[in-house]
Amino acid sequence: MQRKLTIKKWVMSLTATAVVSLSGLAQAENLAEIEQKGFMTVATEDNYSPFNFIAKGQPEGINKDLLEELRQYAEFDVKQEILPWTGLLAAVSAGQYDIALTGAIITDGRLNSFDFTPPIASAQHFFVTRAGDDSIKTIADLDGKTVGLQAGSALLERLPELKTMLEEQGKSLGKVVQYQSYPEAYADLANGRVDYVINSVVSVNEIVKSKPNVFKKGLAVSGPGFVSWPVPKGNTELLEFLTGFFQHLKDTGRMAQLQQKWFGESFDQLPTEAIISVKQYHQLTAVK
Numbered sequence: 660m661q662r663k664l665t666i667k668k669w670v671m672s673l674t675a676t677a678v679v680s681l682s683g684l685a686q687a688e689n690l691a692e693i694e695q696k697g698f699m700t701v702a703t704e705d706n707y708s709p710f711n712f713i714a715k716g717q718p719e720g721i722n723k724d725l726l727e728e729l730r731q732y733a734e735f736d737v738k739q740e741i742l743p744w745t746g747l748l749a750a751v752s753a754g755q756y757d758i759a760l761t762g763a764i765i766t767d768g769r770l771n772s773f774d775f776t777p778p779i780a781s782a783q784h785f786f787v788t789r790a791g792d793d794s795i796k797t798i799a800d801l802d803g804k805t806v807g808l809q810a811g812s813a814l815l816e817r818l819p820e821l822k823t824m825l826e827e828q829g830k831s832l833g834k835v836v837q838y839q840s841y842p843e844a845y846a847d848l849a850n851g852r853v854d855y856v857i858n859s860v861v862s863v864n865e866i867v868k869s870k871p872n873v874f875k876k877g878l879a880v881s882g883p884g885f886v887s888w889p890v891p892k893g894n895t896e897l898l899e900f901l902t903g904f905f906q907h908l909k910d911t912g913r914m915a916q917l918q919q920k921w922f923g924e925s926f927d928q929l930p931t932e933a934i935i936s937v938k939q940y941h942q943l944t945a946v947k
Contacts, residue, residue, distance in 0.1 A: 665828040698736035702756040709921040710762030721921040764813040773885035773936040782859040782884030786877035802830035804854035807844040810837035821880040886895035
């Protein structure tokens with residue numbers, strides 16, 4: 660899902676960048692430095708429901724609730740800054756922030772710049788069809804059909820998995836239409852310009868919940884995938900601290916409660932370890 664950049668948020672982004680520039684080269688701090696200073700700084704966004712968004716002028720989403728849990732768990736303060744998605748990961752990778760509290764899907768490319776906390780949600784890919792279209796019920800029914808998905812996305816990166824699934828049944832992947840944003844793809848699906856759209860499970864649940872008379876959820880078209888918080892590469896002690904935090908949430912049942920609240924289901928089979936390498940990620944997702 661593409662996050663739209665408003666003028667206000669653009670100015671906020673420039674201001675944050677200017678502050679960092681004036682203070683010299685930024686570098687993400689390790690856990691000992693954070694504890695000595697007394698606070699860590701996290702970057703979030705505000706236009707990606709149900710992870711981070713604004714409702715009636717107030718922050719909402721699972722990451723807002725998780726931030727509150729983190730503040731209770733940590734023995735230091737956790738300061739938050741809101742950035743547009745377009746610059747968020749780059750700012751964290753550059754060390755301007757200690758971590759991003761966002762709905763980032765793990766990919767091979769992102770693992771070159773980040774380590775990831777234990778996942779907060781599944782990012783397995785599903786297809787979506789029109790609510791009144793009964794011609795597509797199984798994977799085989801996707802044979803030769805036109806599919807829409809976002810250009811340059813993690814969804815596009817793993818589309819070959821669907822191609823393999825179809826070929827194993829003697830079927831073939833049809834025309835692939837790439838969009839700048841998912842609202843465009845869903846609009847074309849509703850109007851019949853594409854036959855189905857592929858998105859991650861949380862986003863699929865969200866669109867079907869909001870427009871049940873227009874769209875319906877299909878089957879999984881990929882192996883497992885994960886949504887996690889990105890941490891600058893190599894910050895081992897901070898990653899271990901956050902892994903302990905997520906284990907605490909799992910042990911107390913709080914993570915399952917928040918997943919049910921925001922996603923409509925809990926993801927009980929997610930990995931409980933941090934994900935730090937492409938090899939490890941491929942072992943967890945069965946990507947070849």
